[in-house]
Amino acid sequence: GAYSCLFDRVSVPAALVQPGVLRCYCPPHEAGVAALRVACPPRMLSAAAPFEYRARGGATGPPGSQLDWLSLDETQFRLSILERLEQLETRLGALPPTAPLPLPRGNPPET
Incomplete structure (x- = not known):
């Protein structure tokens, strides 16, 4: 399936590089912490993890x-x-x- 990463509520496509490793490009966001989640729509695959924008x-x-x-x-x-x-x-x-x-x-x- 197609993976995606959600930064707060903004979804971006993600590519499987190797088992356990995804690559995506972060969407624009103000400095601060965003909740990062991994999904394979329609299922959410991970709990929220903090992602720091600088x-x-x-x-x-x-x-x-x-x-x-x-x-x-x-x-x-x-x-x-x-x-x-x-x-x-x-x-x-x-x-x-x-x-x-x-x-x-x-x-x-x-x-």
């Missing part, structure tokens, strides 16, 4: 946290993307090695 001007911290991406100038945006790519590279480097890829056809193995 004022846009109050976002602080490194890029990728609560920062408003649209307020960045081009240089800041590029630096924040580079930082996120470095973080991703670090995470990928920490993964266990995978099996080697097969050799392309027609190439003898190196000795």
